[in-house]
Amino acid sequence: MSSPSKRFLLVVLTPVIVLGSMQSALAADDTYGWQWPLALSRDDGGAYRVVVNAELYEHTTRADLGDLDVRNAAGQTVPTAVLGPEAPLAAIAQRVELPLFELPPNYRSHHSWSISHETHSRGQIRRVDSEHSYFSSGPSVGVLLDASRVLEPIRALEMQWPDAQPGEPSALDFAVTVETSSDLVEWRTVLERGQLVDLQNDGERVLQNRLELRGASRYLRVLPRDPANSVRFVRASAVLEPARAEAVWEWKTLTGVSQAADGHTTVTYESPGRYPVARADLVLASNSATEWRLESRDSESQPWRNRAGPWIGFQVRGDVETRSAAQNLASPSRDRLWRLVSTAPTRDLPQLKLGYRPELVVFLAQDEGPFTLVAGSTTTTRTEAPLDRLVATLRAHHGAHWAPLPAYLGAVEELGGEQAIRRPADETSPAWTTWLLWIVLAGGSALVAGLAVYMLRQPQA
Incomplete structure (x- = not known):
């Protein structure tokens, strides 16, 4: 084929291929009408639950909620199920482990320490630093707990410390004060004195590691009342308010x-x-x-x-x-x-x-986040996942009271919008992209046929 003929064929077929690719991509993006970014209460929870609010119900098309699904960062759907509020799997986890940061000495001085946090992700704390090395010498004088990603009311804290090593005292009995803040600047006391006890004798153990709270905010400080009589905390969990016997209507x-x-x-x-x-x-x-x-x-x-x-x-x-x-x-x-x-x-x-009574979306955090919840589609149906068997396995590993951790809906974002939920029977005319694609395909086919006839009529070299 001569160079002019090759160029002519390229000019004819290129728009057809490009528009075909555009149509495929557009169809993929328009599969769902809307999406909601999901904020996880912890990144390593494994399985999570999301309450289906009125906004989700109003953006869902299918009567069986089959167009509610969860996708990961790669756009792939993850194992997801929609459950009624009475389902055992729909129960919320009663404990959520909180990120813990040791406070450096002289932390009350604004010139001796700093906090790095991400305001775009619910303000969770990444680290607590000392600005000057001579201020950070010496043992920790308490811990800072980040509860900014937990929206449920916190009823108590459960603190953990290392087991006593040989040569160390095995009897612990000390008091702490708990303070809370919503902005890391202004602090107020929510527990004036809480006693923590860990006593062992002849194989028997008395353990009191729970601190009852009322009115906790996004951040918490647990401070020993006597730093000389304290212990290093290694883990802290928020105990959430128990769910009501009857869900709110x-x-x-x-x-x-x-x-x-x-x-x-x-x-x-x-x-x-x-x-x-x-x-x-x-x-x-x-x-x-x-x-x-x-x-x-x-x-x-x-x-x-x-x-x-x-x-x-x-x-x-x-x-x-x-x-x-x-x-x-x-x-x-x-x-x-x-x-x-x-x-x-x-x-x-x-x-x-x-x-x-609002239902729950329970999903497995498969592969990398962030995760999004999508809704509103007449062409895609969620594949029900056997989450009950998966959760049974997780409970066998973590304990009978294990439950999915809470996740929370962000602001709605439009994908395909109303076009994605329009029923085929209700569509009076195809979308303009469909018309354009068919016109270009028909025109391209005619030009290719003309080119073939032209080449057949040329004398052979």
Whole structure:
């Protein structure tokens, strides 16, 4: 083939190849609509749990939450499962080990020590340094604990120290003070005096290593009251407030549109998210007593299904307001469309409150972070991971009370946006990139065919 022909072929095929690659990359980026960066309470926790909040439910498309998933830094999905709040695996870890830093002598002087921390990552401390070497001589005078990555209330601290070596005293009994701060500048005392004890005799041991706290902030200092009678701390764990026996119910209040027909009144509502609705309640503007039936469906093409009732929704205001109780649904539902149907015509326009208990996303921190939670897709489904067997193995290694550590959602970031959750049946026209790709492909094919005909007509050398 001559050089002009080669150049002509290159000009024809290059835009086709480039646009094809662009289309593939765009399709990959648009698989999910949104993502949330995840902040881990510890980097080495192994498995983590994230509470599914209202924002996640409102950005999820699939009724089974199959488009909720977790990806690592390489964009690969990691083993992930969505669990109900009553699942044993959904329980939060009751202890989180905290980063520990020994405080140098004269640490109270601002000229003798410094702290290096990263403000873009929840302000966790990286190191505690002395600015002058002569200030750092001598034993540690306490420890600084970084709890900035733990958002749950801290109930207590559990301190650990090395086992006594031969020739060292095996009896420890000393007092400490615990201070807390939110900015590493202003400190306040949360435990004036806490006693730590470690006594051993004839194979018996008395150990008291727990410090009860109230009102702890992001950073903590554990300071011996008598530095001469102390011990070097090697590990500290935050004991979190125990979970409530019954999870807190979340409520979404909807305002509906009323329509009277056939001797009854219908009020229709649209839910903005895939909440696992298990209860319903009514909010009435004035004194009222009407019998209602609650129904739902997921789309206009489906029939209505009865969810609760009929029951009398009432409100009577007086010295003591009396109102009807919330109703339990026959079974939880994630339907988008809801309606109240009265047994007789009424002018009441109640607001509908949908109650649910937030679920949990549990994932294994596989490979390198940072990790992100993605949601909103009509083309991708999460592969359920056998996390129950994995956790059983971890509990056999760490103890029966081991549980996934908490992780927290950051601010939402848009990926494919609304385009990723648009149903194929709802799309009236393909995206402009699809049209452009087909036009270029058709044009390129025609030009290549013309080139082939041109070459066939050329006399052979």
